Amino acid sequence: MNLPQSRVGSAATRSQLAAVPKPTGPVIVSKGLTVGYKLHRERKRLTALRNISLTVNRGEFVVLVGPSGCGKTTFINAIAGLVEPWEGSIEVNGHPVKGPGPDRAMVFQDYALMPWRTVESNVRMPFELQNLGLTQEEMDERVRRYIELVDLKGFEKSYPYELSGGMKQRVGIARALVGEPDILLADEPFAAIDAMTREAMQGELERFVAKTGQTVVFITHSIDEAITLADRVAVVSYRPGQIKEVVDVKLPRPRFDYDVKMLPEYGELRDHIWRLVKDEALQTARGENL
Amino acid sequence: MSIVRNSRGNAAELTADPSRFQDTKWSVSEVWGRYGSWVVTAINLTLFFCIWELITRAGLVNPLFLPRASSMFHTLWVGLTTTAPPGSVISGSILDHLLFTLRDLSIGLAIACAIGIPSGLLMGGNRYVETVLSPYVWAFSSLPRIALVPLFVLFLGFTMKMQVTIIVLSAVFPIIINSWAGVKTTEKSLLAAAKVFGANRRELYTKVVLPYTLPFIISGIQQGIGRGLVGVIIAEIFGGSEGLGYLIQRSADTFDSALMYAVLFVLVIISLSFIQFTRWLEAYIAPWRRIDML
Numbered sequence: 001m002n003l004p005q006s007r008v009g010s011a012a013t014r015s016q017l018a019a020v021p022k023p024t025g026p027v028i029v030s031k032g033l034t035v036g037y038k039l040h041r042e043r044k045r046l047t048a049l050r051n052i053s054l055t056v057n058r059g060e061f062v063v064l065v066g067p068s069g070c071g072k073t074t075f076i077n078a079i080a081g082l083v084e085p086w087e088g089s090i091e092v093n094g095h096p097v098k099g100p101g102p103d104r105a106m107v108f109q110d111y112a113l114m115p116w117r118t119v120e121s122n123v124r125m126p127f128e129l130q131n132l133g134l135t136q137e138e139m140d141e142r143v144r145r146y147i148e149l150v151d152l153k154g155f156e157k158s159y160p161y162e163l164s165g166g167m168k169q170r171v172g173i174a175r176a177l178v179g180e181p182d183i184l185l186a187d188e189p190f191a192a193i194d195a196m197t198r199e200a201m202q203g204e205l206e207r208f209v210a211k212t213g214q215t216v217v218f219i220t221h222s223i224d225e226a227i228t229l230a231d232r233v234a235v236v237s238y239r240p241g242q243i244k245e246v247v248d249v250k251l252p253r254p255r256f257d258y259d260v261k262m263l264p265e266y267g268e269l270r271d272h273i274w275r276l277v278k279d280e281a282l283q284t285a286r287g288e289n290l
Numbered sequence: 291m292s293i294v295r296n297s298r299g300n301a302a303e304l305t306a307d308p309s310r311f312q313d314t315k316w317s318v319s320e321v322w323g324r325y326g327s328w329v330v331t332a333i334n335l336t337l338f339f340c341i342w343e344l345i346t347r348a349g350l351v352n353p354l355f356l357p358r359a360s361s362m363f364h365t366l367w368v369g370l371t372t373t374a375p376p377g378s379v380i381s382g383s384i385l386d387h388l389l390f391t392l393r394d395l396s397i398g399l400a401i402a403c404a405i406g407i408p409s410g411l412l413m414g415g416n417r418y419v420e421t422v423l424s425p426y427v428w429a430f431s432s433l434p435r436i437a438l439v440p441l442f443v444l445f446l447g448f449t450m451k452m453q454v455t456i457i458v459l460s461a462v463f464p465i466i467i468n469s470w471a472g473v474k475t476t477e478k479s480l481l482a483a484a485k486v487f488g489a490n491r492r493e494l495y496t497k498v499v500l501p502y503t504l505p506f507i508i509s510g511i512q513q514g515i516g517r518g519l520v521g522v523i524i525a526e527i528f529g530g531s532e533g534l535g536y537l538i539q540r541s542a543d544t545f546d547s548a549l550m551y552a553v554l555f556v557l558v559i560i561s562l563s564f565i566q567f568t569r570w571l572e573a574y575i576a577p578w579r580r581i582d583m584l
Contacts, residue, residue, distance in 0.1 A: 077482075080486050081486075082482060082485060082486065100485055100486045100487070100488060101488070102488060104486070105486065105487065106482075106483070106486045108479050108482070108483060109479075110479050112477075112479040112480055112482065112483035113483075114480060114483075114497075114498070114501065115576075115578040116501045116502075116504075116576065116578070125484075125487060125497075126487040126488065128497070129484065129487045129488040129489045129493055129497070130487065130488030159577065159578060160578070161577070161578040175487075179487075185486075
């Protein structure tokens, strides 16, 4: 099979890890995690996620899939440190999460790029907000390297409003990778991107992560996207979200290049996951869960 | 490779193939589509003033109500090029009064910005400040400011202080409300992104909320200029012996309709240029809002 080589040069992208043997073992450990939100007007609190126990290992690509409003985003926000657990615990690298940190970065569904900043300035933003102990030259070099990685060379001085959706999300990915975090969190990053560009972006993300070796927690509504990207798919049930099943995806990589959708295993996995979420997806579509 | 922007200026494209872009000649209808509105506007305004001139020359309207367009422009020219029009019972030319009004307006707007922007930002950023100040802001911004003029004349007399106070009160509320709204409507995902990448509370304000709010502040100032202009004219009509408002009042008293229309014309020009300037400023500072497409 003629596999196209990655277009980016083979320079060690994860500079720190290049010398050290890649450690394995758990990175994110969630034990009986229950999180939710306060609804001030109704004097109630809403449980978004109940009793989530999930361990994500180093270098693993875990995709959470489930119907709208099942609390997937809340889980990722809990890992990012944007919401605090009500019950249970969530640990990253052995430490309980107490707010955001440079070991985690996030890609957002609506890109969340600062519209007043150029591509380059958006990618540089993490360096302005957190001190990673890098020299100015190292930061410049990384910004340049990650803009190149996401194929946006030549657009450093463009503003987000001048870019297409796919290009905006490439900026979002470069911004998330530039600090070389251990963990990349992605909250439906391709949901707002058209179907064709979306498939291409899935292949691109697979390529970026293969380069950088990040642990990824990725949220999607799309079963196809989940199978295309994941090492493991966690199927989340409807409100309050609970993990129904964790499905191993043992398909060859890079899946974009291998065209794994043609494999019979792909169809079986797809059918298996669809059966898990079917009833809830139907209920959601009919508005019965509201 | 070159970066190409489409006609709307967005969706830049990386193209390896320059042959996709060929020079074309504009057809007459395309040239018309691009510049036609300017031609129409020029003809439209010329016709307007010509018809005005013809109607007044034909004696269809009492010249006391509507002077000839030509005599309005003549008065305007004389008023802007001399410092004291000869043979006038009114002291000071249009230029003198214009500069006086602009000075008052600038002082008033500067004070309104100095008060309005920080209060708006504080109201948006702090719930207690918001709770305490919002009833006053809503009350004053819904009150017709002209109703306050007699009160300030009573307090401060026919002085510049009174006029500046009225300008400030007219202009400050749109500025407060817009700055406040900008802070309150800052996109949650931008805040979340900044937090994830390590922003502390102060950085959330300086690196997200303030840049996001800047175009709101500018449109607040834009509305403030409009309101401030109303304020200054009202203040000058009510009292005082200088300024364009006074000149309108005096020209009416002396049945000098050409002068009155000349002053009105100046007011239109001032307020149009102010609005155009702030629109340009907004398009320059916040190009992503595409205000210039309007």
